[in-house]
Amino acid sequence: MARTEHRKDSEEQLTWNARMMQVGWSCSILGGLALIVFVMGLFLNWFDVDGIANDEQLGLAVAVNTGEVAKSADAVKETVAQTSESAEVMAETEVVDGLLLSVGRNGEDYRLNVKPKEGDNKSDEAKIAPLEIKVGEHTTFEGKATEVQELTEESPVRIVYRESEKGLFAINVKVFDKSETEDVAEPNGDE
Known part of the structure; x- marks a missing residue:
């Protein structure tokens, strides 16, 4: 019976110590965060x-x-x-690597017709239709062209676009040199 009481007292002491450690850690963390906010606040006026x-x-x-x-x-x-x-x-974006077939204008918007690069399956049944992607004022350009007017037909491109009810809209257009076309676009000759 004495052993049982000693064990009970010991367990109560452990739970008390554990609680105090939790309180101590909580106060330390809160104090540290308050100090960080204060120092940051001094720098940010x-x-x-x-x-x-x-x-x-x-x-x-x-x-x-x-x-x-x-x-x-x-x-x-x-x-x-x-x-x-x-x-x-x-x-919500997708990326297409391909060959720029044409650049057209419809009112304020430009439209790019892009023939996507063929996948690994080069059979005749796997012909890929060109995509018509709209270019807006928020579209960014990289590579050889810095604006839509500098785009030339038959250029290899990588276009990041998003799809909506109104069509495909370009977010970013990257134009490559023809020497960089190995991984980007390969025409398949069936235009």
Whole structure:
């Protein structure tokens, strides 16, 4: 019976110690986070620190600059929104490597006709139809062309695009030199 009481006291002591360790760790983590926020806030001008010192007293005043905090919060919101929009757009994109057959214009929009590169299956049944991809003001360009007017027919291209109810829209167009066409586009001669 004495052993049972000793074991019970020991278990209560362990659970008490475990609880105190959890409280200690929680306070340490919260204190560390508060210190990080305070130091970061000093650099971002969230806080104004003012001190008064004389022979007998040392006074320190910390004021929160709510305007700067609000600006920082708005900047974080905007960054998160842009990142989530970019992630959403990139999740819905596809990439096509191929040969630019033609560049046309329909009102304000340009349209690219691209013959996708053939896959590994080169049989006659696996003919791939050209894609018509619209180019808008937000489309970016890389490689030989820096804008849609510089695109030339029969150029090998890699286009990142997204599909919507209104068709295919180019996000990025990369134009390669003909010498770089080994991995990008191979015409199959059946135009």
